[in-house]
Amino acid sequence: MLSKRVALVTGASRGIGRAIAIALAEDGLFVIVNFTANEAAAAETLEACKDKGGEGALLRFDVADAEQVEKAIKQIATEHGRLDVLVNNAGIAINGLLMRTKKEDWARTLDVDLSGAFHCAKAAARYLLKAEHGRVVNISSVVGEQGNAGQVSYAAAKAGLIGMTKALARELASRAVTVNCVTPGFIETDMTDEHLPKEAREGLLKQIPLGRIGRPEDVAEAVRFLVSSRASYITGQVVRVNGGLLM
Numbered sequence: 001m002l003s004k005r006v007a008l009v010t011g012a013s014r015g016i017g018r019a020i021a022i023a024l025a026e027d028g029l030f031v032i033v034n035f036t037a038n039e040a041a042a043a044e045t046l047e048a049c050k051d052k053g054g055e056g057a058l059l060r061f062d063v064a065d066a067e068q069v070e071k072a073i074k075q076i077a078t079e080h081g082r083l084d085v086l087v088n089n090a091g092i093a094i095n096g097l098l099m100r101t102k103k104e105d106w107a108r109t110l111d112v113d114l115s116g117a118f119h120c121a122k123a124a125a126r127y128l129l130k131a132e133h134g135r136v137v138n139i140s141s142v143v144g145e146q147g148n149a150g151q152v153s154y155a156a157a158k159a160g161l162i163g164m165t166k167a168l169a170r171e172l173a174s175r176a177v178t179v180n181c182v183t184p185g186f187i188e189t190d191m192t193d194e195h196l197p198k199e200a201r202e203g204l205l206k207q208i209p210l211g212r213i214g215r216p217e218d219v220a221e222a223v224r225f226l227v228s229s230r231a232s233y234i235t236g237q238v239v240r241v242n243g244g245l246l247m
């Protein structure tokens with residue numbers, strides 16, 4: 001069994017997931033970098049973890065596939081003897097106004113963003129309960145709190161994640177496992193690049209009191225704190241990292 005705490009970060013090949021993986025590795029956790037397709041990008045994340053003096057491993061699986069998740073988490077337990085921290089970060093956004101949203105897009109968004117976190121939490125729970133201070137952090141979104149036109153599926157999934165966080169926090173509290181949610185505002189990643197046109201970006205900046213789009217590291221700092229022993233009395237909470245966009 002590894003002496004270090006073991007953390008699984010889903011969707012860690014780029015963006016916010018990569019920044020979280022690096023922060024946790026820097027704090028001395030052994031980080032499992034999950035990815036689906038881009039192994040080279042995931043390997044870059046792992047290299048960046050090592051540059052910070054950290055350790056970790058790559059693990060390919062699709063969070064939306066319950067069987068793959070179950071198998072992958074068993075593999076972590078077999079190879080490393082423990083799983084202390086789960087960060088449900090993997091997510092997709094398939095945007096479009098309701099009338100144009102296909103039921104397949106609705107279903108895929110829910111499958112990845114909400115059911116993905118459910119599959120991972122379910123498979124990880126038995127190991128988290130054995131950990132000294134088990135942690136779950138779900139990456140939701142400001143959109144799950146206040147909605148956004150053109151993001152009905154995404155908002156539903158991210159709001160669902162907040163409910164799931166609170167229910168699971170109550171279930172696991174007796175064993176000192178904390179479960180929290182982080183709701184980022186607008187963060188500079190490939191996801192926002194793909195979905196946010198320039199004019200929308202300028203309009204948005206005006207609504208952010210701190211006057212800038214967030215960085216993946218801004219989110220990672222909150223996660224770093226929530227998984228640490230310093231956050232042992234915080235559970236079932238929604239931690240906003242949004243530059244003041246929503247207060």
Ligand code: NAD
Nearest residue numbers: 011013014015016062063089090091141184186187189191
């Ligand atoms: P991103 O698209 O750069 O990263 C998402 C990651 O999830 C990618 O590595 C992708 O490969 C992975 N992923 C997607 N489907 C997967 C699956 N089925 N199984 C495993 N991995 C999968 O986006 P990001 O901006 O870094 O977003 C990370 C998380 O933060 C997401 O949950 C997103 O909804 C949330 N978020 C992002 C923002 C933002 O402004 N960027 C704001 C609020 C919330």
